[in-house]
Amino acid sequence: MSGHSTYQPQGKFLQWLETRLPIGGLIHSSFVAYPTPRNLNYWWTFGGILSFMLGVQIVTGIVLAMHYTPHVDFAFRSIEIVMRDVNFGWLLRYLHANGAAMFFLAVYIHMFRGIYYGSYKEPREVLWILGVIIYLLMMATGFMGYVLVWGQMSFWAATVITNLFSAIPGVGDAIVTWLWGGYAVGNPTLNRFYSLHYLLPFAIAGVVVLHIWALHVVGQNNPTGIEPKSEKDTVAFTPYATIKDGFFMVVFCILFAWFVFYIPNFLSHADNYIPANPAVTPTHIVPEWYYLPFYAILRAIPDKLMGVIALGASIVILAFLPWLDTSKVRSARYRPLFRQFFWLFVIVCIGLGWLGSKPPEGIYVILARIFTVYYFAFFLVILPLLGIFEKTKPLPNSISESVLGAKA
């Protein structure tokens, strides 16, 4: 459903270029004439916001790399120098650190929107799976970036996360030594994390191109979950979607700026302002907020190997969502039962996040187990069965009918 290109190059140079590299036509058909469903709401603006946040992270990251030293003796100090001495260093680092949090906030909203409106269903399975790959790359990138700070939380996060691989029977310890480049997390580990932290955002950008390509092949889903049938159901990307995306991006930036300028350390941990010390583990270690639900799942299971498997499965299961959800109806708007289970799922995910930040004892462990069971049951039991038993509401005949009423 790529837009019919009506692109007419203006001026001699653009005409000359278009016959040699038709990039003007590509941009025009993708971001100007591209037809978008006329009923998209603000939840559809997060794709644009995410592209913007990736840009923010790459730009601030490249300049921070000009001041950072990836060595165990200098890493922590070089970041303090960024904060105190480098011109606007405090701003660039707070943008980068809080930018990561905003990036994850946006991606979670984007993912929940996809689940609510069934955006992963045929023919958008590949689009969805590319999104899951981007999310995995984001998690790896975010984790390694956090380690570069080389504070106490950085060091012990690196230790705990790399040790997850030690659960693999037989070769686990060899893999962990290989990841470290030593017998513990140390200078070789920091060096390779720095190399990969610089590389992975560009890998993300590459997969984002594939994600947008797949999107433009199958077209956007919309709140009704039914495909556009006539020209009345769509509007041109520009100006309609560009202004909507742009407006909400600015609103999102206000939130971002509020964090950066007023509470820049709200999401970080005081322990990470203590330089890394391999001899002492902080008494209460927790990952960054965006990993907490998975951390809670890990801790909910009393067995090491099973805990690690559950942690991995909780992420990988997302890739199978298009086949686990058996309902033919996409949008939760017409699925009364699914809608209730969906909101319960959102509450469970946030609940797991809260439990991940609590110490692993007493009621917290019991709640984490209950929530973990629901998390997996949502995918493996509820979604497959709902498609069979749920009585869905009647779908409108077209997008324009749902917007304008039957008279249209």
Added chain:
Amino acid sequence: MTTVSSAEHTRRDFLYIATGAVGAVGAAATLVPLIAQMNPDASTIAAGAPIEVDLAPIADGQIIKVFWRSKPIFIFHRTKKEIEEAQKVNVADLPDPEPDSARVKQGHDQWLVIIGICTHLGCIPLAHQGEYDGWFCPCHGSQYDTSGRIRRGPAPKNLPLPPYKFVSDTKIQIG
């Protein structure tokens, strides 16, 4: 240019297979240095040479921490009560059954020498904490007894023993 389609094997088929095979072997061989470079380098391995530790200054009940191969080693001078606690446990009830005698050198019951890395996810347990007078791991709540054996929590194994020997009554060599 014409396309030759023939069920018979041609010299081009041979070239395809031979080129592909050599290419695959070459690509696989290239992976060896690319993967091997991530393993500990020569200086890291060399830095893991044995160390000697003098036990004389360690008081009754005290635990000291030394580093060997960048791993913390706990040296625990156990009191009589702590030795008894470790010995009277019913070994069969333990998650990772090991008698206390297998965790110390014969005739040196008071000295417990273990690698101080939680066998769950690698945190360093806190000494003299938890319900078994041994160690408590702050990360995920594993508890070890006065013999460094796992008693409760997600850790699957006892705290491991480093290779070490007594060079005299008050001196050990680790490594």
